[in-house]
Amino acid sequence: MKNKYMPTAISLYLNYFIHGIGVIILAQNMEALAQHWQTTTGGVAVVISSLGIGRLIVLLVSGFLSDKFGRKPFVVLGVVTYLLFFAGILLSPSITVAYVFGILAGIANSFLDSGTYPALMEMFPDSKGTANVIIKAFISVGQFGLPLFVSFLVAGNYWYGWSFIFCIVVLVVNLLFMLAAGKFPVANQDAKVAAKEEGKTVQSESKGSLWFDGTLFILYGYVSQATFYLVSQWLSQYGAKVAGMGDASSRALISYYSVGSIVCVLVTAALAKRAVKEIQFLGIYTLLSFLSLLLMYLVPTSLMCSIMSFVVGFSAAGGVMQLGLTVMSTFFPQGKGTITGAFYTAGSIASFTIPLVTGMMSTNLANIFLFDVIIALIGFVLAVLITVRYYHLFGKNSQKEVTIDHDTNR
Known part of the structure; x- marks a missing residue:
């Protein structure tokens, strides 16, 4: 807990809590979105597929660029792109427009991955594996909580969009912290030295x-x-x-x-x-x-x-x-x-x-x-x-x- 990067690490993990929600939020609101876009659940499934396209577009190059320009810019890019996704889905009048915003969600995931995984390994060089595995736990917590929240909205006959608004609010607060106080190690610093020291x-x-x-x-x-x-x-x-x-x-x-x-x-x-x-x-x-x-x-x-x-x-x-x-x-x-x-x-x-x-x-x-x-x-x-x-x-x-x-x- 004395690690100076701990506040930033918690912020990084919080992004993946929202990412866990983002992965299933379309499926959890499938009926409501199908009605809003005047399509079927199969049409919503097509929009869900766009997330994979987004990852494919930048996945192979984002890691290389993260090594070159540092981790923080790509974490920030990931959060901003995710904000566009959550807001865009709510504003989309059809599955065609929603498909574009779904692609942005996949791009956001790739940006977060390319900045977050190496950043955590550099923040916690003695426990790299554990630092990365915790990401999976935060994703799972998000996926655990969203269905309960959606069930609450459905039971109370509330607007389904509140689940999207929640994600937007959390990401905005987290982004402001990241821009103001987020501390990141220099990319790849002392990697070879550390390996030699560990023998x-x-x-x-x-x-x-x-x-x-x-x-x-x-x-x-x-x-x-x-x-x-x-x-x-x-x-x-x-x-x-x-x-x-x-x-x-x-x-x-x-x-x-x-x-x-x-x-x-x-x-x-x-x-x-x-x-x-x-x-x-x-x-x-x-x-x-x-x-x-x-x-x-x-x-x-x-x-x-x-x-x-x-x-x-x-x-x-x-x-x-x-x-x-x-x-x-x-x-x-x-x-x-x-x-x-x-x-x-x-x-x-x-x-x-x-x-x-x-x-x-x-x-x-x-x-x-x-x-x-x-x-x-x-x-x-x-x-x-x-x-x-x-x-x-x-x-x-x-x-x-x-x-x-x-x-x-x-």
């Missing part, structure tokens, strides 16, 4: 096959993002229309899902400190994702959906992508920036394509969840292949490589 031995050559292992990880990046992104967007609708749950209880499924992801962050962080390897989590979490989604599809009852929402949140949204990236950096230790861009670009493609596909399937929500079951099964197969390759290349006594690359978590 860490990093594998100097890539052991993985660029084409085979690289393809496995890129596919895993797509599938892991697709699995939890799909369920986060359609879980409430599935609970209401397939499981026959009421409005408040169906919206609460997202809250159970978010609690599961928060618990997973805590469990994973605690076990990682006890020398449990990231590779050991990968297969277990993806298997749990598949089984929980399968049970929700086969037994669509209120009780089953409530329990499995927590489990799928734990296994699919609690940091499994971060674990995948960390393991990938063990295979390719020389190009962490490159693999990070490639891995998350695959995830962004999922954010773009999955809503388009599910939008076309919106008349049958059971089929949407069956689609997610298939995706999760593919993810499990990929995780098994990655695990086999890992132990083939590094053997069972390879804790060092994973531990030294903990700072690549995103």
Whole structure:
């Protein structure tokens, strides 16, 4: 707590609390937005897909520019762009205009990522992995709270736009603090010196096959993002229309899902400190994702959906992508920036394509969840292949490589 950057770090985390809300706010207000834009829920799903396009536009270059111009400008850019998104959605008269503002949300996410992740690693050089994993917890808290707030608005017959106004107010206050008092370290200062002082031995050559292992990880990046992104967007609708749950209880499924992801962050962080390897989590979490989604599809009852929402949140949204990236950096230790861009670009493609596909399937929500079951099964197969390759290349006594690359978590 004595770290001079702590106030700035809290401000950075608060941005991701709002980001967590921003990821699901369109889905949580799907019916109201569809009526406002005179379209269907499938039309709203198309707008949701625009967030993935926004990330694709700037993701590969924003990190490079952040290294060149510093972290603060990109955090500020991210907040300003998010403000345009929240205000723009409220003012959009049609899905065409809303689509443009959805793209801005994806751009805002990329700007925040490129400024925040490296900034936190530079603020807390002795606990980089933990500093980044906490971001996931703040995202999950936002995703936990929004459905409760929206349920309150619906129950009281209040205007749905208050959820957007809340985000705008928080971001404006946070932006004013960032501009006035936000302190950031100089980008990349003493990075090499710190590594030498810590005496860490990093594998100097890539052991993985660029084409085979690289393809496995890129596919895993797509599938892991697709699995939890799909369920986060359609879980409430599935609970209401397939499981026959009421409005408040169906919206609460997202809250159970978010609690599961928060618990997973805590469990994973605690076990990682006890020398449990990231590779050991990968297969277990993806298997749990598949089984929980399968049970929700086969037994669509209120009780089953409530329990499995927590489990799928734990296994699919609690940091499994971060674990995948960390393991990938063990295979390719020389190009962490490159693999990070490639891995998350695959995830962004999922954010773009999955809503388009599910939008076309919106008349049958059971089929949407069956689609997610298939995706999760593919993810499990990929995780098994990655695990086999890992132990083939590094053997069972390879804790060092994973531990030294903990700072690549995103």
